[in-house]
Amino acid sequence: MRVRGLGRVKRYVRRMTAPFRSQAVILMYHRIFEASLDPWELCVSPQNFSEHLEHLRRHYRVLTLPHLVRLLKTSELPKRAVVLTFDDGYADNLWNAKPLLEHFDIPATVFVTTGYVGLNREFWWDELERIVLLTPQLPKSLELTLQGSRYTWELAEWADRPVITGNMGVSEWGTLSNGKLTSRHKAYTDLHCLLRPLAHEERRTALARLRSDMGVSGNGRSTYRPLTLEEIPKLANGSLVEIGSHTVTHPVLSAQSMTIQRQEMVESKRSLEKVLGRPVTTFCYPYGDVNKTAVELPNEVGFDAACTTGGRTVTSGVNPCLLPRTFVGNWNGEEFAKRLSKIFTQ
Ligand SMILES: [Zn+2]
Numbered sequence: 001m002r003v004r005g006l007g008r009v010k011r012y013v014r015r016m017t018a019p020f021r022s023q024a025v026i027l028m029y030h031r032i033f034e035a036s037l038d039p040w041e042l043c044v045s046p047q048n049f050s051e052h053l054e055h056l057r058r059h060y061r062v063l064t065l066p067h068l069v070r071l072l073k074t075s076e077l078p079k080r081a082v083v084l085t086f087d088d089g090y091a092d093n094l095w096n097a098k099p100l101l102e103h104f105d106i107p108a109t110v111f112v113t114t115g116y117v118g119l120n121r122e123f124w125w126d127e128l129e130r131i132v133l134l135t136p137q138l139p140k141s142l143e144l145t146l147q148g149s150r151y152t153w154e155l156a157e158w159a160d161r162p163v164i165t166g167n168m169g170v171s172e173w174g175t176l177s178n179g180k181l182t183s184r185h186k187a188y189t190d191l192h193c194l195l196r197p198l199a200h201e202e203r204r205t206a207l208a209r210l211r212s213d214m215g216v217s218g219n220g221r222s223t224y225r226p227l228t229l230e231e232i233p234k235l236a237n238g239s240l241v242e243i244g245s246h247t248v249t250h251p252v253l254s255a256q257s258m259t260i261q262r263q264e265m266v267e268s269k270r271s272l273e274k275v276l277g278r279p280v281t282t283f284c285y286p287y288g289d290v291n292k293t294a295v296e297l298p299n300e301v302g303f304d305a306a307c308t309t310g311g312r313t314v315t316s317g318v319n320p321c322l323l324p325r326t327f328v329g330n331w332n333g334e335e336f337a338k339r340l341s342k343i344f345t346q
Pocket residue numbers: 087088246250286287
């Protein structure tokens with residue numbers, strides 16, 4: 001039997017009881033940086049981040065991730081709890097985010113992709129952006145052979161016109177009018193889809209080929225660099241920043257064998273523990289992608305918790321190896337307050 005309007009009533013009850021439910025929101029940041037181009041909406045400006053922290057300080061109980069995990073075990077989750085996390089391990093987490101975290105006395109976890117630490121290179125998605133969107137002069141047509149298939153993109157009149165600005169994320173590029181959605185945008189999104197599931201070495205080779213075909217340097221932009229080995233203990237110094245693992249090479253884990261998945265977790269954990277001299281207990285799945293058959297793997301290799309995506313609140317009973325997180329965009333304080341409040345009342 002189906003009672004009409006029952007869904008509406010349930011939603012209403014859920015909304016009305018939300019302020020009384022014990023739940024937490026784990027926020028997912030990547031970079032604190034003012035970017036002129038940000039296809040994946042990874043950057044939050046220092047000004048906006050400062051407004052987020054001020055709001056959190058006043059209206060929420062901000063916990064460390066390990067503290068939240070402990071509370072989940074004992075079902076003692078407070079109301080309106082928030083945890084901050086940063087993915088990937090950009091150097092701006094130390095130089096731009098940490099001083100603001102200290103100013104507001106707010107803790108956070110930074111998930112580091114250890115294979116990129118100390119490299120004078122960008123994360124692969126940033127390198128692809130630099131090659132395809134930002135290089136002033138590209139050949140009229142762009143070619144790449146991957147796993148035996150040959151792909152071609154005709155850049156035509158956009159070959160000598162880089163996409164210089166545009167904070168619009170990839171998800172909104174489809175709404176650009178014909179004249180603005182360029183062949184460079186198209187080549188970038190196609191290449192991103194093709195490169196993302198590849199094994200690390202295969203992707204490196206493909207990027208090297210693209211760079212050499214287009215005469216682009218492998219050296220990354222200094223403002224896009226990952227943390228160095230010396231910067232990791234500096235970031236972890238004090239009581240506010242916890243370092244977690246984000247694998248070695250940032251693979252799509254579900255596309256890898258179980259051996260590779262385990263290796264990615266174990267090796268990144270081990271190298272972070274060597275640098276920090278203490279256990280690393282939290283993990284974060286690259287792209288939020290979880291292999292359904294390997295959900296317990298983080299626990300098996302010694303992590304207490306693992307974060308994914310999903311935009312939901314965390315309530316007691318959740319699997320600690322599947323902690324959902326919520327994306328944070330480059331919103332000002334008012335917008336951030338509105339969106340966060342909405343998540344808690346959904
Ligand atoms: Zn990541």
